[in-house]
Amino acid sequence: MKRLKNPVAALSATAVAAALLLYGCGGSDGNGGVADTPSNAAGLAAELQNCCTPGDQDFPKVGGNLGNQNYSSLSKITRDNVRQVGGAWVNRIEGGLNTGVNQSTTVAVDGVLFIESALGNVIAVDGKTGATKWKWTTPYGVITRRGVAVAKDLGLVYTVANGNRLVALKKDTGEVAWIKQYPSDTADAAYLGAVQKVAIVYHNRKLHIGTNDGNRGAAFSADATNGNVLSHFWGIPRKGEPGYETWGGAEEANRTGATPWIHPAVDPELNTVYWTFGNVRGGSSQDGSKRPGLNLFSNSIVALDLTTGAYKWHFQSVHHDIWDMDNVMSPVLADVKIEGRDRKVVIYGSKTGMYYILDRADGSAPLGIDERPVKQDARQSTWPTQPYPRQGGFTELCVSQQPLSTAVPGDPNRAVPNYKTGCLFDPHWDEPILTMPGHGGGANWNHQSFSRKTGLVYTGLGYVGAAHSLSEASNGLRPPGSYVTGAVIAVDPATNLVRWKKQMPYSLAHGNGILTTGSNLLFIGQPDGNLLGMDADNGNELWRFQTGASISASPVTYQVDGEQYLAVYAGGTSIPYSDAPRGDYLWAFKVGGTVAQAAAPIPPLVRRPVSGNAVEGAALPTPNTVFLGRVQTAANAPGTAESGAVNAMTPTFMRVPVNTTVTFRNPVGNTGVHCATQFFEGAFNFRLAPGESARHTFDKPGEYFYNDCFSPRATGKVVVY
Numbered sequence: 001m002k003r004l005k006n007p008v009a010a011l012s013a014t015a016v017a018a019a020l021l022l023y024g025c026g027g028s029d030g031n032g033g034v035a036d037t038p039s040n041a042a043g044l045a046a047e048l049q050n051c052c053t054p055g056d057q058d059f060p061k062v063g064g065n066l067g068n069q070n071y072s073s074l075s076k077i078t079r080d081n082v083r084q085v086g087g088a089w090v091n092r093i094e095g096g097l098n099t100g101v102n103q104s105t106t107v108a109v110d111g112v113l114f115i116e117s118a119l120g121n122v123i124a125v126d127g128k129t130g131a132t133k134w135k136w137t138t139p140y141g142v143i144t145r146r147g148v149a150v151a152k153d154l155g156l157v158y159t160v161a162n163g164n165r166l167v168a169l170k171k172d173t174g175e176v177a178w179i180k181q182y183p184s185d186t187a188d189a190a191y192l193g194a195v196q197k198v199a200i201v202y203h204n205r206k207l208h209i210g211t212n213d214g215n216r217g218a219a220f221s222a223d224a225t226n227g228n229v230l231s232h233f234w235g236i237p238r239k240g241e242p243g244y245e246t247w248g249g250a251e252e253a254n255r256t257g258a259t260p261w262i263h264p265a266v267d268p269e270l271n272t273v274y275w276t277f278g279n280v281r282g283g284s285s286q287d288g289s290k291r292p293g294l295n296l297f298s299n300s301i302v303a304l305d306l307t308t309g310a311y312k313w314h315f316q317s318v319h320h321d322i323w324d325m326d327n328v329m330s331p332v333l334a335d336v337k338i339e340g341r342d343r344k345v346v347i348y349g350s351k352t353g354m355y356y357i358l359d360r361a362d363g364s365a366p367l368g369i370d371e372r373p374v375k376q377d378a379r380q381s382t383w384p385t386q387p388y389p390r391q392g393g394f395t396e397l398c399v400s401q402q403p404l405s406t407a408v409p410g411d412p413n414r415a416v417p418n419y420k421t422g423c424l425f426d427p428h429w430d431e432p433i434l435t436m437p438g439h440g441g442g443a444n445w446n447h448q449s450f451s452r453k454t455g456l457v458y459t460g461l462g463y464v465g466a467a468h469s470l471s472e473a474s475n476g477l478r479p480p481g482s483y484v485t486g487a488v489i490a491v492d493p494a495t496n497l498v499r500w501k502k503q504m505p506y507s508l509a510h511g512n513g514i515l516t517t518g519s520n521l522l523f524i525g526q527p528d529g530n531l532l533g534m535d536a537d538n539g540n541e542l543w544r545f546q547t548g549a550s551i552s553a554s555p556v557t558y559q560v561d562g563e564q565y566l567a568v569y570a571g572g573t574s575i576p577y578s579d580a581p582r583g584d585y586l587w588a589f590k591v592g593g594t595v596a597q598a599a600a601p602i603p604p605l606v607r608r609p610v611s612g613n614a615v616e617g618a619a620l621p622t623p624n625t626v627f628l629g630r631v632q633t634a635a636n637a638p639g640t641a642e643s644g645a646v647n648a649m650t651p652t653f654m655r656v657p658v659n660t661t662v663t664f665r666n667p668v669g670n671t672g673v674h675c676a677t678q679f680f681e682g683a684f685n686f687r688l689a690p691g692e693s694a695r696h697t698f699d700k701p702g703e704y705f706y707n708d709c710f711s712p713r714a715t716g717k718v719v720v721y
Helices: 013-025
Strands: 085-092 107-109 112-116 122-126 132-136 149-151 156-161 165-170 176-181 201-203 206-209 218-223 229-234 265-267 272-277 300-305 311-316 332-338 341-348 356-359 369-373 385-389 433-435 457-463 466-468 485-492 497-504 514-517 521-525 530-535 541-546 556-560 563-570 585-591 625-628 630-632 638-642 653-656 660-665 674-679 685-688 693-698 702-707 715-720
Touching (some): 085 541, 107 149, 112 585, 122 156, 149 201, 218 272, 229 300, 356 385, 457 514, 514 556, 521 563, 625 674, 653 660, 660 685, 685 693
Parallel strands (some): 653 715
Antiparallel strands (some): 085 585, 112 122, 122 132, 156 165, 165 176, 218 229, 265 272, 300 311, 332 341, 341 356, 369 385, 457 485, 485 497, 514 521, 521 530, 530 541, 556 563, 563 585, 630 638, 660 693, 674 702, 702 715
16 A cells, blocks of 8 residues: 655645545455464463453453453353352442542452542552552542553553643552653643543553543653653644645634544554544534545544554544544454455444444555445535445444334434434534434444454444534534433454344443453443343343442453452443443452342433423413423523524423323414424324414323424423322
8 A cells, every 4th residue: 555755745735635535545355465364462461562462360451452352361250150140349449439420441450450430549459359459549639530551560550630640650559659740731832632531551661642622632652661752643733744734724723623532552563553533623523614624633543653653554434524423432453364364453433333444554444445425515515425334334324214103212213303314424504413323322432342252343332313513512412302222232343244233221332341251251331330241142141230330431350369350340420321320339240259239229311301400380480381492591481582492492391290281382472383292102293383382181100202393402301290
């Protein structure tokens, strides 16, 4: 595959875009290149010397190994005895905390578990007894974290603290070895981005550190002995750097985002580190009008030289993103046989619901990826094509048009009524377009697993539709009243085809990592606090255990004194369920464990909530009456102006006893026809001109969502008790 040292200098802006598109995508038919042998997985896991050494007595990093396979060769917990697994111990690492954002995954080295809490503290716990060995309490305030790095050879544990601080702790005592503070001022020439959430990766006396949530952010490497920066790569090129011209002359204020907010994969044999970069933030993630072009390196996987940090190749999965569809899942490295040849691949994806299987040496596509024409909107400067794997997606790419009053909840990608609907990559402007998979669906920042036993890659996913338009705040509207569910899937990376799929009651796209083992077991945590054990061959559930809080992390497994343990941190986060139960439970399990399950917490609601708090219908200024197209005032009366906002129902949330008759009114003064369309049961569908009203008697307990044809964003709910 051809390489250009500086494509910007060599080509015109149009040719640059075409060249970068070409050598990012490849389009290989699988017949080119030279066959190579699978990576040698020899060595102990904790040495972190090979990409794909499976977990053994240790599970030494977030992702399990440098290839993020989340796989362990341990096999003493089997399909035959998994039902005998019980709690070995539980440690409330913050003394019973039940608030905060918990996204950290446990790391196990030398029989000790290392975990970061919702407060940003680091705790070391004895893997056999559950006793706390040491605790580092951050003096810098609460921070969201996703996992420490452990350098066994240096005797250090690395975390991040507020103020862009990298903290090195002594592995055996928790004492601070040193702290390195990176610039926080965006005007500082040495500024690299917000160092905060991203799990750190350690390899060969070097740290790989990502940045998140800022206007600009770089992926960088640092000396593991002092934190000094060794190399960096910006997600958005600066003037004179390759890719700068793919922004079509956009002003600097519109060249923002593309941060590397998930940890990378490392292949020492190929001397390459693989980073994924997020969506554009310039102006709005939904408005592409002021940044024409591909917008590199947003929505891309970029391969960098492990020694120098120099660019090697990239693949962009979404061109000119206007949907917040950044594919930033930690890439997974695997050695697979494709069409009879051994191939080293990187598995990349995917909010878009598609896996991009790439040769990790050059970024070509051994199974083929085609640039297909997509719908256009000149106002959005949309790119004419988007990349599609020839095998299609692992989930649905369009919303389902299932009629009201049919099976409820029905198809998991079912459209909420009254919205204009579409498919992945359909453009939008001022009118909301409801599409699947949404920016919170497909597979997001949950951790995948590649089983060396089955040869399959596994992921959780979410059915989280999104309505995009320029009027939506942030990155799109997840329609109130929609069901937010999910699935677990197994995909064969040798063919990019789904082997099996299991529908699940919750979205599993946000931190719900998967662990697979040498005994063909698969473990995944749920937002309701249950940790599930499944058969990796078919997805059948074999075991479950209630941990007491939502799980937004990956399970791990390790061995102490010849006994296999399973561990998970149950803490909970607010995405995608704001009411997910919280806690600070670090659990370990083993065959014959006698610690009982925790009490089941109140599970999160699987339907997106409406705006506002519940109001008793009888206590309203106009009892048991809903005013359509008006925003509710502090006195629970309708506002004076017609509106199509999300909260343009007065009230948005009403409670009434069974057999209550509720009036729906389009107030005099509104100019448009307004509706009350109940979904998905179809109990009523009123279409009212200004001044008209209609009534419905609620004769069965339950919750009844409805929205408005004037603007489907406006949604209300009646709870009948």
